[in-house]
Amino acid sequence: MTTSLADVGSSGATLRAFLHGLPGVDRVGADQRAAMLGTRSIKTSAKAMAIDLAISMVDLTTLEGADTHGKVRAMCTKAMHPGEGAPRVAAVCVYPDLVAVAAGSLRGSGVKVASVATAFPSGRSSLEVKVSDTALAVEAGADEIDMVIDRGAFLSGDYLKVYEEIVAVKAACGAAHLKVILETGELSTYDNVRRASWLAMLAGADFIKTSTGKVAPAATLPVTLIMLEAVRDFREETGRQVGVKPAGGIRTTKDAIKNLVLVNETAGEDWLSPDWFRLGASSLLNDLLMQRQKLATGRYAGPDYFTLD
Numbered sequence: 001m002t003t004s005l006a007d008v009g010s011s012g013a014t015l016r017a018f019l020h021g022l023p024g025v026d027r028v029g030a031d032q033r034a035a036m037l038g039t040r041s042i043k044t045s046a047k048a049m050a051i052d053l054a055i056s057m058v059d060l061t062t063l064e065g066a067d068t069h070g071k072v073r074a075m076c077t078k079a080m081h082p083g084e085g086a087p088r089v090a091a092v093c094v095y096p097d098l099v100a101v102a103a104g105s106l107r108g109s110g111v112k113v114a115s116v117a118t119a120f121p122s123g124r125s126s127l128e129v130k131v132s133d134t135a136l137a138v139e140a141g142a143d144e145i146d147m148v149i150d151r152g153a154f155l156s157g158d159y160l161k162v163y164e165e166i167v168a169v170k171a172a173c174g175a176a177h178l179k180v181i182l183e184t185g186e187l188s189t190y191d192n193v194r195r196a197s198w199l200a201m202l203a204g205a206d207f208i209k210t211s212t213g214k215v216a217p218a219a220t221l222p223v224t225l226i227m228l229e230a231v232r233d234f235r236e237e238t239g240r241q242v243g244v245k246p247a248g249g250i251r252t253t254k255d256a257i258k259n260l261v262l263v264n265e266t267a268g269e270d271w272l273s274p275d276w277f278r279l280g281a282s283s284l285l286n287d288l289l290m291q292r293q294k295l296a297t298g299r300y301a302g303p304d305y306f307t308l309d
């Protein structure tokens with residue numbers, strides 16, 4: 001790395017030099033390591049703890065055109081009280097126009113309100129619209145903003161445009177935390193995933209997030225591994241810790257536990273907390289609750305234990 005980190009965002013040339021100076025990702029190595037860590041088994045006693053930790057890291061998400069106030073309120077109730085003895089989830093994630101509904105339902109509960117913004121999921125809008133989308137969501141009560149990067153600009157090598165957009169959206173966030181969605185399924189290479197991770201962190205991301213959930217492949221284990229390496233290396237270089245949020249396609253307790261093993265083995269236990277690792281998912285919570293009940297009682301729960309959605 002020849003460019004100083006303080007200068008990196010000063011021009012397109014320095015940014016490009018820095019990002020292209022990052023070591024390349026060994027694709028075969030990353031795939032194999034993720035597959036190997038994904039087969040690790042954990043003891044039954046550790047499994048109960050892992051399930052509760054995973055529940056506490058869920059960003060319970062609904063991002064459908066057909067979302068209603070009623071659906072969001074019901075989700076919020078479930079987020080606060082997922083099941084007997086189960087911890088609350090980390091956040092409820094909704095479109096900007098539903099932030100006020102979620103904020104009203106979750107007030108005082110400790111569950112955060114997250115909102116996608118910046119013309120999610122495509123990001124195809126002017127910077128002015130993206131900044132105002134963000135500001136309105138924050139004004140309505142969002143604690144966290146999940147923005148998308150401009151993949152068109154990134155893939156055509158206009159890193160400065162992507163960087164400056166993130167800086168502008170971060171400023172519009174005020175006290176709200178910013179999660180930057182890379183949409184890794186559109187980035188083509190693992191080298192690009194590493195570059196986009198560093199770009200987002202250099203521009204001020206509090207979290208880097210894999211996917212919108214609208215593009216396949218979404219949160220694969222190798223991609224999450226590369227992002228966890230990036231946050232680990234970024235902290236080593238700068239002293240600043242950034243969180244990671246895989247999102248999209250994480251549906252089972254097995255998937256969640258594989259992710260936790262990956263966190264522990266790659267970034268380390270400093271990231272094993274909802275402050276630094278989230279699982280963005282619409283239906284994962286149901287499976288975590290079912291497996292939790294199975295572990296405690298030896299049988300799956302009846303329909304009155306928790307709501308299935």
Ligand SMILES: O=C[C@H](O)COP(=O)(O)O
Nearest residue numbers: 213247248249280281282
């Ligand atoms: O951020 C979360 C995703 O939009 C949810 O995706 P999912 O429905 O595949 O769990």
